[in-house]
Amino acid sequence: MFQPFGSRLAQAMDHHGPLCLGIDPHPHLLNAWGLNDDTAGLATFSQTVVEAAAETTGVAALKPQVALYERFGSAGFAILEDTLQSAREASILTIADAKRGDIGSTMEGYAQAWLADGSALVADAVTLTAYLGYESLRPAIDLALSHNRGVFVLALTSNPEGASVQHLGPEGDSVAKRIVDAAARDNATAEPLGSVGLVVGATVTDDAKSLNIDLVRANAPILAPGYGAQGAQAADIRQGFGQAWKNVLVNSSRGILQHGPKVADLKSAIADARKDLIVK
Numbered sequence: 404m405f406q407p408f409g410s411r412l413a414q415a416m417d418h419h420g421p422l423c424l425g426i427d428p429h430p431h432l433l434n435a436w437g438l439n440d441d442t443a444g445l446a447t448f449s450q451t452v453v454e455a456a457a458e459t460t461g462v463a464a465l466k467p468q469v470a471l472y473e474r475f476g477s478a479g480f481a482i483l484e485d486t487l488q489s490a491r492e493a494s495i496l497t498i499a500d501a502k503r504g505d506i507g508s509t510m511e512g513y514a515q516a517w518l519a520d521g522s523a524l525v526a527d528a529v530t531l532t533a534y535l536g537y538e539s540l541r542p543a544i545d546l547a548l549s550h551n552r553g554v555f556v557l558a559l560t561s562n563p564e565g566a567s568v569q570h571l572g573p574e575g576d577s578v579a580k581r582i583v584d585a586a587a588r589d590n591a592t593a594e595p596l597g598s599v600g601l602v603v604g605a606t607v608t609d610d611a612k613s614l615n616i617d618l619v620r621a622n623a624p625i626l627a628p629g630y631g632a633q634g635a636q637a638a639d640i641r642q643g644f645g646q647a648w649k650n651v652l653v654n655s656s657r658g659i660l661q662h663g664p665k666v667a668d669l670k671s672a673i674a675d676a677r678k679d680l681i682v683k
């Protein structure tokens with residue numbers, strides 16, 4: 404793992420395409436897969452998704468949704484650790500979707516949990532929220548960069564409520580724009596792609612334009628959830644991101660997971676999504 408996260412992700416996207424498969428073990432999905440909503444069901448679900456991703460070309464990264472493990476307490480975290488480990492063994496990049504954020508001194512603890520060598524929960528990258536200010540995330544950003552890992556900072560989220568905070572600010576200087584501009588500074592010299600990623604929902608690309616946000620200059624991997632279950636369509640996402648599309652990692656969770664529990668069916672859903680997202 405000698406290359407920066409941004410380079411490793413760029414390589415994975417060149418090979419697999421732009422799909423990030425979210426591992427979101429919702430109770431209703433466990434039930435639909437014929438599993439109990441318990442830790443045994445959680446473990447089977449998670450291992451099946453990793454197996455499907457490992458057996459096919461098309462998944463540039465796996466993004467386990469931490470909340471849906473956390474609901475089982477320490478037993479859920481143990482399964483998350485195993486899931487991250489299995490993905491590592493299959494050489495698939497992992498993004499822990501933990502959405503962490505805190506004052507700098509205690510942010511260091513979250514950074515150690517998700518980004519430090521040897522931590523049981525270590526992932527290639529973690530999602531962060533900058534509500535306490537972008538610079539409060541510095542311990543995680545610095546640890547990520549020094550350990551060839553990455554972060555994805557929420558900028559413009561896919562949910563309709565996000566605008567009530569993220570669009571605030573004088574014209575041309577919204578909260579979201581400030582976050583993107585701050586990431587751009589951290590990524591300024593990185594090639595081919597920075598390791599300080601941004602989350603920009605696939606459903607809100609119009610907002611990025613109207614808020615005058617320059618996603619190309621950010622030189623950031625852009626995690627774009629909203630494809631599939633939240634309704635964003637591939638052609639609109641490509642068009643919406645414009646020149647920044649080459650840096651976009653499109654997440655789909657329920658849209659693909661609903662095709663389980665058979666590995667073969669998950670693999671064909673992955674192949675369909677890949678085909679849908681890639682323009683030849």
Ligand SMILES: O=C(O)c1cc(=O)[nH]c(=O)n1[C@@H]1O[C@H](COP(=O)(O)O)[C@@H](O)[C@H]1O
Nearest residue numbers: 425468530560561604628632633655656657
């Ligand atoms: O950080 C995220 O991944 C995220 C940010 C965002 O703006 N919107 C969003 O949906 N997500 C996550 O992306 C996944 C979307 O799942 P599906 O709607 O089932 O594809 C969930 O795990 C969400 O928590």
